[in-house]
Amino acid sequence: xxxxxxxxxxxxxxxxxxxxxxxxxxxxxxxxxxxxxxxxxxxxxxxxxxxxxxxxxxxxxxxxxxxxxxxxxxxxxxxxxxxxxxxxxxxxxxxxxxxxxxxxxxxxxxxxxxxxxxxxxxxxxxxxxxxxxxxxxxxxxxxxxxxxxxxxxxxxxxxxxxxxxxxxxxxxxxxxxxxxxxxxxxxxxxxxxxxxxxxxxxxxxxxxxxxxxxxxxxxx
Amino acid sequence: xxxxxxxxxxxxxxxxxxxxxxxxxxxxxxxxxxxxxxxxxxxxxxxxxxxxxxxxxxxxxxxxxxxxxxxxxxxxxxxxxxxxxxxxxxxxxxxxxx
Numbered sequence: 001x002x003x004x005x006x007x008x009x010x011x012x013x014x015x016x017x018x019x020x021x022x023x024x025x026x027x028x029x030x031x032x033x034x035x036x037x038x039x040x041x042x043x044x045x046x047x048x049x050x051x052x053x054x055x056x057x058x059x060x061x062x063x064x065x066x067x068x069x070x071x072x073x074x075x076x077x078x079x080x081x082x083x084x085x086x087x088x089x090x091x092x093x094x095x096x097x098x099x100x101x102x103x104x105x106x107x108x109x110x111x112x113x114x115x116x117x118x119x120x121x122x123x124x125x126x127x128x129x130x131x132x133x134x135x136x137x138x139x140x141x142x143x144x145x146x147x148x149x150x151x152x153x154x155x156x157x158x159x160x161x162x163x164x165x166x167x168x169x170x171x172x173x174x175x176x177x178x179x180x181x182x183x184x185x186x187x188x189x190x191x192x193x194x195x196x197x198x199x200x201x202x203x204x205x206x207x208x209x210x211x212x213x214x215x216x217x218x219x220x
Numbered sequence: 221x222x223x224x225x226x227x228x229x230x231x232x233x234x235x236x237x238x239x240x241x242x243x244x245x246x247x248x249x250x251x252x253x254x255x256x257x258x259x260x261x262x263x264x265x266x267x268x269x270x271x272x273x274x275x276x277x278x279x280x281x282x283x284x285x286x287x288x289x290x291x292x293x294x295x296x297x298x299x300x301x302x303x304x305x306x307x308x309x310x311x312x313x314x315x316x317x318x
Contacts, residue, residue, distance in 0.1 A: 030288060033287070033288075033291060034288070034290060034291055034294065037287075037291050037294045037295060038294060040295075040298075041294055041295070041297065041298040044298045044299075044302060045298060045301060045302065045305075048298075048301075048302035048305060048306075049305065052302075052305050052306055052309050055306070055309075055310075056309055056310070056313060059310070059313055060313075074251065074254050074255070078247065078250075078251045081247050082244065082247060085240060085243045085244060085247065085273075085277075086240065088240070088243075088277060088281050089236055089237065089239075089240040089281065092236040092281045092282075093233055093236055096231055096232055096233065096236070097231055099231075100230060100231040100232075102231060105231070197282075198282065201277060201281060201282045204277060205274055205277055205278075208243075208270055208273045208274055208277065209270055209274070211250070211270070212250050212266035212267060212269065212270045213266075213267075213270075215254065216250055216251075216253060216254035216262065216266040217262065217263045217266045217267060219254055219262065
């Protein structure tokens, strides 16, 4: 956020974004961003551990993992990647619009971002329904019948499920920001915009790794 | 745009849009690898393209290069710890396979 944008926020009569104990907005922005990065670091370590466990077990029986990966729905995964990458663009443009003090455009772009996130969950819901119909879930009815395939599909449900929970939280956060901005109750100088966009990008980044690992790399 | 907006500066959309186009191109290549690629090319190719997408996201959309040195240090530390985790785990795996 530029100093000129901060001045514009004051001039536009929007609520003051400055909070205790900060005496100036740039310093508050820097602290909020660093705090968010520390949180993202802990998330990266969490997902990193899951990816590591997946890679470790895949290295033990690559062939069985490849057979199990062939049952994933490539087009569902690709569609969702397209949706999520586009949502990362719209939230970036929303931040840029806020930086240019264009409140209306920023609000619309935030709303589009939330809708794209929702579209991802809808597509994922259809994919989950197909997976359940084909008995691709751990349990007595598991369709593929091999231990390694069972492990692959356990990872699939855990990784995509945890990702979907993160995305649902992100949709809530972005919707709140769009609502507040639309009603003129959030300054475009607020650090909430940038930290929320960082969280959204993290959710996108995890999917960018999940998609080739689960849907593409193992297909034989 | 309002008077306040004109004072704040222009709305720059080209950089993020180019980054998005690069990511979509990488996605198309990943899908093509999934459909037509074979063996090691599919595995390593898909992961390499995912790395390209991640770097484009980090520097083109997140703007990691414009963050403070302290923020970049925190991000770098996360990657270092993940790399260590992978290295130690696979070192353990290789000793078991021998």
